[in-house]
Structures are given as structure tokens and as C-alpha cells.
Amino acid sequence: MTVVLIGEAEYKEFELLSDAIEDRGGEPVVWDTTDWPSDVPVTYDVGSDTVTVEREFRVEEVTAVFPWVHHIFHPALSRYADEFEEHGTESVFMIADQWRGVFRSLLGLFENHGATVFYPPGAQQYDDWKPLQLEQLAMAGVSVPDTVFTTDPDRVREFVAEHGEVVYKPVADSTRPNRLSESDLGDAPLDRLSNAPVQFQEYAPGDDVRAYFLDGEVVGASRYEIDDWTYKSVGRVDDAEPVDLREEVRRDVERAARVSPIRFGAVDLRVTDDEHALLEVNPGPRFAFHDLHGATDIAGVLADALVE
Template sequence: MTASSPVLVVTQLDDATADVVIKELDRRAVPVVRLDPADFPDTVTVTARADGFGLAGEVQTPTRTVPLDRVRSVYWRRPGPYTAPEELDSQDARWCADQSRYGLGGILAALPGTHYVNHPWRNRAAEYKPAQLSAAAQCGFHVPPTLLTNQAEEARRFASEHGPVVYKPLYNTDYTDQDGRGLTVWVEEVAAEDLDAGVSRTMHLFQRRVDKVADVRLTAVGGQVFAVRIDGSPGLDWRRHYDDLTYTLIDTPPDVTKAVQDYLAVFGLVYGAFDFGLDASGRWHFYECNPNGQFAWFPASITDEITTAIADQLHHPDRDRR
């Protein structure tokens, strides 16, 4: 790759985390192309050829042309969903969206000689919480007792044996109210008597509540780790209380650093946002790892360090940063 080889940023329009990374790459005079698959086929076009040398061709946005075999690296952030022309009925629209996902999506995931942060298929594999919990235990993290079930009786028994217990959604499905406002299912404490027949309708995750004194968000970028202690949350889920929080960059215990690196290796990740509960004894309790978690809401001094690490990965993909 040459100095003119672009970094491809795959994300939707409103993405503050991608924005700060793009700004840093711009400061370094690294060419950047921003692309959202949701804009295909309306304003994005693609032509790809496959032969004995792999994929070649180009993707065009309204303002840029991207040679498929010249992409330096890909920052895969928060792309919008694949879509279809509005005039199509539901079955035809679904067919077209699937063709886009497996066609354009397949092309973007197979760019020759390209460094991904992270590869979209690695992201997807690492999003499943049961796989996260299993890998975390194998890598040496302390994982609170957890139950995955659709049986109310088992859930009640677990809550009685390990209470207090919290419920966590297994995936952040988009929900809106009647006015179109986004709704979120938060981490909440549940009692055994509250677990009724509704448990049988789908899979649920219950976990022993950590008696924590603070939360920790650790952002890993290759071989670098940035652990931030989060204090001030009046409730279980600190994401509900941003205005009350304070953030402090702290040292990461060596055993946690090793477990983080082992975990990234299990899933083939370059980047991961890990959440922990910190108890009074100093033990870090593993909650989850978002392979594509955000960080731009931190104070600028912390955001800048993480941004630099990601920009380094994208700017110099030939360097071994693991």
C-alpha cells in the first residue's frame, strides 16, 4: 500500500466515535472514505471482479471512488441496515436486501491485503453473550454465576440460590414507543417472585449482582489497554446516569491485561470494549465485551488517547501491534 491508499470507514452518518477517528486521520493527511451500506443502491454503486488474483474493481460513493485492491485498512463501526428500493413489496424488498448484504457486504469483508478494525464477521461472532462468557472463563476472567434459560422454575431457583440477581438482555434490539422515540431495556435487579411464565417466551440471562464500588470500562486496541474507572452511578446500569459520572484513567492489573489479550485472540479482534464491576477487594468481575463499543463520550483527555491508538492501527496496518 502507498501513502495515497485510503482508509475505508464503514458507518452511518451519526457516529461520534467514527467522527473523532476520521478527524485524527485527516490531521495526518491520511485519505479517508466514509461509506454506509444503507446507501446502497441509491447513492452507492459497486463493480467487482474475481479472478486468480482475488477481488478487484471499485466502490463509488457520491464523492469518492474506492479501488477495492487499494484499501489500506477498514474501520468497521456502525453501518446502517441493508435496504431495498422503497417501491418494492415486502418479499421483493427482503430479497433485494439479502442480495445486498451478501453481495456488497461480502465484498467489503474480503478486500485483499486489508487490515480490519474489526472484521465484521469477527464482530458478529463476538457479539453473542454466551460465547463471551465461555471465552471469558477460559481466559481467566472472574465471571459472576450466570444462568441462561427459558424456564421460570430454573430462573426462580437461581435467584433464590444466588440472589440478589440481575436480568440482562442478550441483544440490544431496537425498540420505539408510539411516537418513535427509542426505548432501552436496562440491566435491572429481579426477585424470584417476579419471574413468571413470561420467562418461557424467549431466552433470558440472569446473573448474580456484583457488590461493586465502581465500574470499569476497559478499551483494548491491539496490544494497548485503556482502563477507565467509572464512579458516581446511583443505579446498577451506569449508562442511565451519564450526567452523574466521573471518569478516571487507571492502571490495569497484569492478570487482567493478559486475559484481555487472550480474549481478543480467541475472537480474532483488534478492538474490544470490556465492562467490569470492581468490588471493595479490588477484584475485577467480567460483565461483557462489546467488540464495537463506543468511547467518544469520555473526557477529551481519555478519548484522545484511544483515538490515537485506533488511528495508528488504521494508518500503519503493516505494523505488528498485538
């Protein structure tokens, strides 16, 4: 059973998931995208039963594929910073699109041949659909904070006046969010909003909780800390512990999972003793530090799904 993992191999998740796959009798193969574009030969022969990524693979021998979607399909191109200077913006975007086109197609190819494929074409950029995502969650009865996406400074002022304190972040990026209150409005560069829409969300008090789901069910939940204010699980955490979700919280997470077009993901929440708010749903979520703190065993859960 050959299980292909695609992404930047320096992530600790690759090691944990590879070990878990081997423990279950599978053969993990990592396609490391850290240095792509590179001299690693990649060939997709249409109509053939083989593909080449450094070495030749028979299509039928690949039984499962797990791509870290942010490494391949995310629009952020910060990893190409040097190439922007050397080749220019248009060329870099074109280069990235060519690689994405091939690997989107490879996922579809393996899926068409019966492999278990996480994030097939059409589901790879779900976290970039934040306006639609939150609309769908609200329609499903999930508890989400009041949220607005806007380029209008007057609408921002109204929103902050209504809520007192809000969180803002890009519509389609994993950048850490920031807080904005009425006292900050005077210095806020609201005139720059016309450059691009920004997400503004009612601030939700409580503990940071990340709940993982697979096939519509919660498979692990972690209460975590990074520093004095996080609101988002990004990479290394300072502390994490397993948490039993209250029934109404679990119900909202599983509603969100069923609404989402992805098999596996994480829901970021703020939870108090008697209230909760679901902030967003993330495909390709980080889990290594939650696993390493003993709060979850997501590597094991994923390995079971990939090797079954």
C-alpha cells in the same frame, strides 16, 4: 492511504477518528449507512479492480477499513421501523440481508488485497455469541459472574434464590440491562420467557470500568458514570476518568482479548478495591465520550493501527 470508515456518520467517533487519521497523513472516507437502503449507488463488479460506493474506488487504493459492526451487521433492525410498516417484515429482513451480504464481501475483498480490515467476515457478530463467549472466558480462567441463559422460569427462580440479586438482558442485543431480586419475582413476566432465551447474571458490585484492547493488549481504561446505576457503557457518559488496572484485572482483560476473535474491542467490568468481574467483550465499542473526558485516546490508537 485511503481509510474507509463505515457506519452511521452522526456518531462522534467518526469525527474523532477521521481527524486522527488526517493528522497521521491518511485520507479518511466515510461510507455513511444512516440512510441505507438509499439511492446511493453501490456496485461490486466481481473480478474487477474497482468498487462503487457513491463514487468509484480502486480496490488497491483502500489501505484500511473500519466498520462499526453494530450499524451494519447487528441483527437489531430498529432503524428500519418505518419500512416494517410500509414493506412488511419479510421484505425488510431480505433488504437488510442483501446490504449485509455486499458489505461483508467488500470487507473480505479489501482484506484479500492487503488492506488492514477490522472485523473481517466471521468476527463481526462476536457480541451475539454471549453464551459461547462467556464459556470461553471462564475456560481461560477469567473472572466472570455466574451466568445462565434460559427460557425456564423455574431455573430463573432457582438462580435468583441462589444469588439474591441478578442482572438480566437479551442474549444478542445492546439493550441496557435490568436488575431482578427475589422480591421482584412475583411481578416478573416469567411466563414470557418461552418467547426467547434471556441472559441472567449474578450481580457484581463495584465501579463501572471499560477497558479497551488492541491486538491482545490493553490500550486504555476508563472508570465512568452515567447515572445511579449503569452496568453498561452505552453512548454518553456523565463523567469518566483514566484508571490504572490492577495486575490481576489487566491480566483478565488481556486473556479475554486473546480468546476473542477480534483485534479491537472493549471489556466491561465491575471493579472493587480487591475484586473484579468481567461482564462481556464488545466489538465495535463506543469510545468518543471516554476520549472527550480525557480518560482515553482510543481514536489515536485506532488511527495509528489504520494508517501504519
